[in-house]
Amino acid sequence: MASADSDTRPGEPEAIPQAVKIIIAGGFGVGKTTMVASVSEITPLSTEEVMTEAGYGIDDTEGVEEKTTTTVALDFGRITVSPDVVLYLFGTPGQNRFWFMWDELAEGALGAVVLADTRRLETCFHAVDFFERRGVPFAVAVNRFEGATDYETEEVRKALDVAPEVPILLADARDRGSCRDVLVALVTHVIRGRSPALSG
Amino acid sequence: MTPQEGRRGRAARRPAMPWYPGRGHPTSEGPSSGLSPGETPEGSLVRPYTMTRGRVRPTGTGPRLDLITIVVTARERREHALEPECRAILDLCRRPISVAEISARLDIPLTVVRVLLGDLLADGDIRTRAAVPAARLPEKKVLQAVLDGIRRL
Ligand SMILES: Nc1nc2c(ncn2[C@@H]2O[C@H](COP(=O)(O)OP(=O)(O)OP(=O)(O)O)[C@@H](O)[C@H]2O)c(=O)[nH]1
Numbered sequence A: 001m002a003s004a005d006s007d008t009r010p011g012e013p014e015a016i017p018q019a020v021k022i023i024i025a026g027g028f029g030v031g032k033t034t035m036v037a038s039v040s041e042i043t044p045l046s047t048e049e050v051m052t053e054a055g056y057g058i059d060d061t062e063g064v065e066e067k068t069t070t071t072v073a074l075d076f077g078r079i080t081v082s083p084d085v086v087l088y089l090f091g092t093p094g095q096n097r098f099w100f101m102w103d104e105l106a107e108g109a110l111g112a113v114v115l116a117d118t119r120r121l122e123t124c125f126h127a128v129d130f131f132e133r134r135g136v137p138f139a140v141a142v143n144r145f146e147g148a149t150d151y152e153t154e155e156v157r158k159a160l161d162v163a164p165e166v167p168i169l170l171a172d173a174r175d176r177g178s179c180r181d182v183l184v185a186l187v188t189h190v191i192r193g194r195s196p197a198l199s200g
Numbered sequence B: 001m002t003p004q005e006g007r008r009g010r011a012a013r014r015p016a017m018p019w020y021p022g023r024g025h026p027t028s029e030g031p032s033s034g035l036s037p038g039e040t041p042e043g044s045l046v047r048p049y050t051m052t053r054g055r056v057r058p059t060g061t062g063p064r065l066d067l068i069t070i071v072v073t074a075r076e077r078r079e080h081a082l083e084p085e086c087r088a089i090l091d092l093c094r095r096p097i098s099v100a101e102i103s104a105r106l107d108i109p110l111t112v113v114r115v116l117l118g119d120l121l122a123d124g125d126i127r128t129r130a131a132v133p134a135a136r137l138p139e140k141k142v143l144q145a146v147l148d149g150i151r152r153l
């Protein structure tokens, strides 16, 4: 805002809002789409990425790779947080074979929510590994499904072996207030991690 | 599986990253791998690649079009030479909207939307605002706006 010309005048192009994104990750059927829907101001949308999967060694003499085309659907929702900032929430594709899409999703992401189902906690290990490795700050939301034993968040923390500062909350992806609490915990964690410049 | 079994215990038994091909893996390259301009993939993909005249990557040296790059129409075009998909994009982008949303609302695959947007950008029909680059995290005031916005949910 150093420039005196930054005010919008007639004829001047309108400022374009800044977009940021948060990733909602976790295993198959853990409630990712439900969470996006609970907080989004629009009905969640789905966009398709088409890609070619190359098969190797099928017929080396031909020198041609076998290819199949695959479509990956990405669910997402939107929250306009201010006139200048729009937050997008992207659910990760459920199937493991689409892990490679996570690279694009993680690029520039503000943070991630890892949804965990205590009946099959191991399905979120990969997500935790991925965000730790990429240095994307994350919070863990323990989705409570019917029939699941109630675990304390500290038991889950132990099992996941995540750092003590990583927020872990019990949550219900169907409940807007619960999802809000998870997102507030995540963004607070992101801001806190930002303040003292961490080395490494 | 109970939480007691733990993540590291399991992870130790797994080979390193068997599930994560990472950058440079053939499947992370998108449809461009093996397709040269003019070639048409089979099946339902014919239409998308007709729209882009066989191109699978945006042409030109424009900015990167991320999933959440915001696009807005810069000017109205009266000519009728415009492809219907491009016209639909310009209509949709009268209000700023993300690349992912354009793809979803017009039901055009992301890869194709990126090519069309690259053309429109090169012609000066749209303006874009890139997402915060991965290396440079969002400013504090952006994060604060996000926090305040979420609290209001
Ligand atoms: N009890 C309970 N059920 C939930 C919760 N969240 C989601 N569900 C239910 O679980 C089912 C799967 O939810 P989805 O949101 O489709 O899961 P997803 O992670 O998007 O699934 P994929 O995209 O297929 O991997 C739905 O029937 C939801 O209603 C929760 O917090 N508690």
Ligand SMILES: [Mg+2]
Residues within 6 Å of the ligand: A032, A033, A034, A075, A091, A094
């Ligand atoms: Mg889903």
